[in-house]
Amino acid sequence: MVTAKQSVTWYREVWNRMALPKHRFILWLVVLDRMQMKERLFRFHIVADDNCLLCGTKKENREHLFFECHLSCQVLELIRDWLGWHTAARTIPKLLRWIAKARLTRFRKKVFSATVAAMVYHLWWCRNEALWNHKVYKVSIVVERIQNNVKNRVRSYMPNKIQQIDQDWFDQL
Ligand SMILES: [Zn+2]
Incomplete structure (x- = not known):
């Protein structure tokens, strides 16, 4: 569970309007550890x-899927390179805490936390594709889906006032 103190720091990062609603919803469930992961289902003989x-x-549990599993770990690495993340954070709480505390413009923080939400959503989608359709997607395809979702969403929620340096950074993504 998330304690009240933790949620103060994270809240803004999870409920960020730049993230697609379905992405932030899944992220919130993962933060609360409410997803039906196989470890839990197995414990109840489901x-x-x-x-x-x-x-x-x-x-399969939260820590493994985000981001210990080799597939999700590779996704995280590529996303880190894409956005130039300078952090060793490898878990969702650590990533969100890093974003909340980092010396970054509000715009970049929003893009970063929207990307965390998109990663969680697409890895969960990928997991469900494996479950229901017996299909395991390539890392490059998952990363491309995350990047396209983030870029399209940010473009449609672009703030009116944005520093030129942020605009240039976003345009080259
Ligand atoms: Zn795995």
């Missing part, structure tokens, strides 16, 4: 095993 659907070698 599924036959608790193996991760993406790698098949580890237990």
Whole structure:
């Protein structure tokens, strides 16, 4: 569970209008650890095993899916390079805390937290594709979907007042 103190720092990052509503909703459920991960379902005898659907070698739980699993870890690496993230944070709470505290313009913070939400959404989508359609998508495809979603959404929610340096940075993404 998220404590009241933690939620103060994170709140703005999770409920960021620059993230698509369905992305921030999933992110919020993940932050609260309310997703129906296989480890939990297995404990209640709802599924036959608790193996991760993406790698098949580890237990599927929040920490594994975001971002210990090799597929999600690669997605995170590519997104870090794409946005020039200078952080060693490898979990959702740490990433959100880093964004909240980083010395960045509000615009960049919004783009970054919208990207965290998009990553969570698409990795969960990817996991569901593996579950229901027995399809495991390539890392490059997942990353492309995240990038396109973020770019399109930010373009349509572009603030009226934006520093030129932020505009130039966003245009080259
Ligand atoms: Zn895995």
